[in-house]
Amino acid sequence: MVAEAFLGTSILSGILAIFVALYTFRQVNQADEGNERMREVSALIEEGAYSFIKVQYRNLMAFTLVLAVLIAIVFSGFGIAISISYVLGSLASMAAGYVGIIVATKANRRTAAAAASGGLNPAFNVAFKAGSVMGLMIAGIALVGLGSLYWLWNSLLPGVEATELWEIITGFSFGASTVALFAKAGGGIYTKTADMAADIVGKIEQRIPEDDPRNPAAVADAVGDNVGDVAGTGADIYDSNVASILAASILGAAIDATYSPALPFGLLPLVIAAMGTIASVIGVFLVRPGPSGDPGPALNRGTYLTTVLFSVLVVLTLSFLNLDLTIALFAIAGLLAGVFIGFTSDVFTSDRGLGGFKPVPNMVVAAEKSAANLILSGYSYGLLSVVPSVIGIACALVASFVLGANATSVGLGGVEGGIFGVAIAAVGLLSTNGMIMSSDAYGPIVDNARGVIEQAGAPREAIAACDKLDASGNTAKAITKGFAIGASAISVLALFAAFISSTRHLPFPELVVTVVNLANPFVMAGALIGALVPVGFSAMLILGVEDNSERMITEIRRQFAEDPGILEGTSKPDYDRCITIATTGAIRELMPGTVMAIMVTIMTGTFLGLNALAGYLGGAVITGLVMALLMDNSGGAWDNAKKIIESPDYDHNRPRYEEVHENSVLGDMVGDPFKDTAGPSINTLLVVISLTATLFLPVIAQMHAWLTGLI
Numbered sequence: 242m243v244a245e246a247f248l249g250t251s252i253l254s255g256i257l258a259i260f261v262a263l264y265t266f267r268q269v270n271q272a273d274e275g276n277e278r279m280r281e282v283s284a285l286i287e288e289g290a291y292s293f294i295k296v297q298y299r300n301l302m303a304f305t306l307v308l309a310v311l312i313a314i315v316f317s318g319f320g321i322a323i324s325i326s327y328v329l330g331s332l333a334s335m336a337a338g339y340v341g342i343i344v345a346t347k348a349n350r351r352t353a354a355a356a357a358s359g360g361l362n363p364a365f366n367v368a369f370k371a372g373s374v375m376g377l378m379i380a381g382i383a384l385v386g387l388g389s390l391y392w393l394w395n396s397l398l399p400g401v402e403a404t405e406l407w408e409i410i411t412g413f414s415f416g417a418s419t420v421a422l423f424a425k426a427g428g429g430i431y432t433k434t435a436d437m438a439a440d441i442v443g444k445i446e447q448r449i450p451e452d453d454p455r456n457p458a459a460v461a462d463a464v465g466d467n468v469g470d471v472a473g474t475g476a477d478i479y480d481s482n483v484a485s486i487l488a489a490s491i492l493g494a495a496i497d498a499t500y501s502p503a504l505p506f507g508l509l510p511l512v513i514a515a516m517g518t519i520a521s522v523i524g525v526f527l528v529r530p531g532p533s534g535d536p537g538p539a540l541n542r543g544t545y546l547t548t549v550l551f552s553v554l555v556v557l558t559l560s561f562l563n564l565d566l567t568i569a570l571f572a573i574a575g576l577l578a579g580v581f582i583g584f585t586s587d588v589f590t591s592d593r594g595l596g597g598f599k600p601v602p603n604m605v606v607a608a609e610k611s612a613a614n615l616i617l618s619g620y621s622y623g624l625l626s627v628v629p630s631v632i633g634i635a636c637a638l639v640a641s642f643v644l645g646a647n648a649t650s651v652g653l654g655g656v657e658g659g660i661f662g663v664a665i666a667a668v669g670l671l672s673t674n675g676m677i678m679s680s681d682a683y684g685p686i687v688d689n690a691r692g693v694i695e696q697a698g699a700p701r702e703a704i705a706a707c708d709k710l711d712a713s714g715n716t717a718k719a720i721t722k723g724f725a726i727g728a729s730a731i732s733v734l735a736l737f738a739a740f741i742s743s744t745r746h747l748p749f750p751e752l753v754v755t756v757v758n759l760a761n762p763f764v765m766a767g768a769l770i771g772a773l774v775p776v777g778f779s780a781m782l783i784l785g786v787e788d789n790s791e792r793m794i795t796e797i798r799r800q801f802a803e804d805p806g807i808l809e810g811t812s813k814p815d816y817d818r819c820i821t822i823a824t825t826g827a828i829r830e831l832m833p834g835t836v837m838a839i840m841v842t843i844m845t846g847t848f849l850g851l852n853a854l855a856g857y858l859g860g861a862v863i864t865g866l867v868m869a870l871l872m873d874n875s876g877g878a879w880d881n882a883k884k885i886i887e888s889p890d891y892d893h894n895r896p897r898y899e900e901v902h903e904n905s906v907l908g909d910m911v912g913d914p915f916k917d918t919a920g921p922s923i924n925t926l927l928v929v930i931s932l933t934a935t936l937f938l939p940v941i942a943q944m945h946a947w948l949t950g951l952i
Contacts, residue, residue, distance in 0.1 A: 244395075247508035248388050254515035255384030261522050267285040269371045275354030278697040282454070282463075283350035283506060287819040289464035290342050290813075295470065296824055300334055301423055305416065312412065313938050319405070322394060323412035323936070330416025330483070333386045337479045338424050338472035341375040341682060345471045348372075348763065349463075349689035351394060356694060357703040364532050364706060366538070369679065373525040375471065376679030379479040380518045382712070383674075386413065387486055388511055395700060403494035403507045407487065411936050412489045414480075417721040420927045421480035422835055425925050426782055427636040428473030429918030431827035432465025433786045436913050438793035444906050447801070455807055457797050457814035461823045463692045466685035469917055474721065477925050478678045480726045482671045484928045485508045488735035489664035495742055496657055500722070505562070506653075506661065510668045513572050516558055517672025519623035520550035524676045534842060535589060540680050544720075547676040547678065548580055551669075567648045571641045571662045572669030575731060578637035579670040579677075582630045582727040583720040589626040590877035590883055598623075604908075607896075613642075616911055620654065622917075623875025630680075632868050633869040634727050638734065641666035664735035671728045681721035687711050705889055726869040726924045733862050736931040740858065743935060744851055747942050749951055757855045767853030770845055771860030771930075775868050778834045778926055785830030786914040793822045800902035835929075836875045839916040840931045846941035847948065854934055854941070862927055869923040876916025879908040 274280055305328060312931035348371030364436070389918035390413055394406050443449050449456060493506030525549030530539040555569045588595045592602065600622040605620035645653050645662020654659060671677075673840035687710035694707050745755045759765055796818055806812035846854035883905035885891060892898070945951075 244508055246504060247512050248392050250516045251384045251388035251508075251511035252392075254518045255381040255388065256523055258377040258381030258518050259385070259702040262374045262381065265370050265377070266374045267526075269344070269348055269351060269367060269374065269843035272309065272351040272367050272373045273354045273358065274342035275350050275357065275693075279350045279353050279693050282693045282696045283346065285460045285816055286463045286467070286693075287346035289460060290467040291348050292820060293464065293607065293824045293827070294339060294342055296828060297423065297427055297468075298339075298496050300664075300828055301331070301335065301420055301824075303421075308419070318553060319409050321326050321531050322398070322409045326390060326394075326410055326412030327416040329386065330413035330669075331420045332416075333382050333413075334417040334476045334479055335487070336863040337379040337382055338420075338476045341471040342467055344371050344374045345682060345689065345716045348686045349693050352686055352690035352708065352710075353628070353694040353697065353703075354579050356690065356699070356706045356841070358668045360523055360702070361536075361706040361709060362691065364687070364710060365530050365536050368526075368690065368710065369528055369540075369683050371686050372681070373675075373679040375475055375682040376675045376677065377518075377522060377525065379475050380482070380521060380675035383479055383482045383486070384511065384515060384518060385842060386791075391508075395600070397413075399837060401458045402675040402723045404491065407491045407494050407507065409488060411932065414483045415773055415929075415936050417480040417483045417930045418925065418932050419835075420931050421476035422838075422922065422925045423831060424471040424476040425469075425479050426834060426918070426922045427827045427831040428465070429914070429922055430782060430785045430789060430830050432462070432469035432825045433913045433918050434789040434793055434823045434826060435461035437786065437790040437910050438797060438819070440906050440910055441790075442794055442801070445903055449808075450695060455814065457800050457807070457812060457816060458793060458819045459692065459696065460816040461793070461819040463689050464686050464820060465823065470685035470688075471682055474681050474921065475678060477921060478674050478681070479723075480672075480925060480928055481732055482514070482674045484736065484932065485664070485667040485728060485732040486514050488732055488739050489522065489661065489668050491659045491739040492657070492664050492735065492742065496653065496661060501911050505564075509568070510665065512558060513555060513665065514667050514672050516753050517551050517669075518675055520547050520554055521675025521679070523547075523550055523674050524673070524938050525679050537593070537708055538586075539685070540713065541587065544580065544583065544673075544676060544680065547673045548576055552575060552671055565648065566623035567644055568665065570644055571665035572672065574637045574641045574644070575666030575669035576672065578633050578666070578731070579724050579727055581633040582722055585626060585633070585873055586877070587628045589622055589874045590796045590881055592881055601878050601881050601885065602879060605885050605905075608882060608886060608904045608908065609901050612907045615654065615879070615904050617906040619882070619908055621877045621914065622878055623871045626874040627867050627870045630727065631866065634730055634866070637666050638663055638669075638731065640918065645802070660735065660738040663731065664738070667731035668733060670724070677721050677724050678833060684721075687713075708884065708888060711884065726873060726921075728924070730862060730866045731771070731926075733858070733927045733931045735864070736928070736935060737858050740931065740935045740938065741855060743938050744942075747939070749942060749946050751853050751951060752942050752946065757859065759853065759856070762854060763849050763853040764856035767845055767849055767856035768860035771857035771862075772864040774838060774841060774861050774930065775865035775926060778838055779868060779872070779923065781834040781837070782919045782922060783827075783914045785834075786918055789826030789830055791821055791824065792826060796822055838926055838930055839933050842933045843937055843941055846934065847944040850949075851938075858931055858934060861930060865923045865927045872915035872920030876912030876920060879912030880916070881910040931937070
């Protein structure tokens, strides 16, 4: 009965989140769509986003089906079940991204209309409600998907142990992760291709505004916000959430197996995630802008209130289940780490700073000196932002491990209990992902609204309101990415533990991993190779942005040269051509990095052994965590420094304003592929390589055993 109650709680909580999301979407859809020009511009963005998603998902479906067949062939026993789980996980992740595209493309014109007619607060309410549709939907799909899949395989495969059931469901998480990597990397290449091209030719060469309708890349830029920051980030957060629950469930089920009757640790992560989803449902209705009209504090208050609600719900649930409240401390430790990472990102990327420490205003001063000063300043603040975030993650890891290792009174204790505590901390960190993603999706919606309202020729006051919303959206996106990066680091450590635990079930005792000894040259070699994967992956994505943007820059210059009426405003540019360049280039450029990451993981384990593969995972996590935080926060800071210089509050008549503005645009262009392409893709990369190592462990072990003569 305990298992049924836990699964029922998970599935019903997910259904509640989906129902509330659909109800909220209905409310957003009833809002005013604005004038004819707003609807026209928004329709172009909508059409471009659907066009990209159609091409990307067609390629993804082909990749998914091929890999599903390979999984079914190479895995004996449960190969078909794992393959089905993999396909379902891929489809669920695609659905999460598609829902985000639908909502965001319909909400941008409604947000713009609200800003034009009512100002800041009405526009904020429309944008955040639309963002909450995406946030609650992905939280609900994750819970319904995992809970239903466990129930399905438990019913169809009677007698199979819980540990094996969760290993089958690893396919579901692997499907979500591979789709998320394609979606985030591809969407990131798309959005920054258009953004950089629009800035270089539009802002710098022709001195026209960012979202000017004369710029052929303006619509592609707006499309990129949706496919990168909505569909891509939605798939990313969804993937991290599923992976954290899966890792904790695998470890919990292994602990359950040592007790008779079994303890409920294997399904407990689903219940904790369900409480976070309920807290998010309540939390999104509590977000209201204050009298000052500043959206940033309102978004932060929503996060803090949701955190408190989650903590209360977890304590009440564990008390009702007669479980020791120590378990609640695991989840709360993880969630507090997430809040701390978010707070750190806020300090380093917002225009408010903390007390006298104001990185972004200081970067504005640097921009007044030279572009080099601004870039050095932003990069340095990005490096500095890593320090408190990593310390926060380290504290959460140590605290949850110590609590779990000493929780002998609740059936835990020892190394296994400590690692389970860490895994629950990861679940806790992502438990409020409904609220986290609501704030993130709000960002590209207001960014698009700003473009729509400028292209529609709205009054300056309405544009200023959207600028303020957009600046808070940049910070919200930086905070969300910080959450996702921290969550992936802790989740991957739990997956790392699940990988080591899985080696005990191999038919080769010589390959069992017990201690990862860095003094072993093979382990150190694996760690070094792992450290290189995020580096090489980031380089491939950023070079992909550069190559693709160059093609679009050439196209924009061609249009301006061949049709002078575009800049004169007497003829329309060819928006579709830029959208096509961004779409085809993004799909082409993302493939090599994704395939490289999966193949290097398998080859490291095959040629160097499982101990080296364990070192590989550790090296990738450490390097990836630092690089992702650096690129996320420095990119967000560069973007907001530019926003300050472009805002009406900045003196546009000061000497050298054009030069200062150009410096800020250059800094933002460096930061764009940092914060929207490479940085946020790294955390998805870490989950993918960890799941690859765990899912393909039997195959890797067989190939290594054959190479070394064990068989």
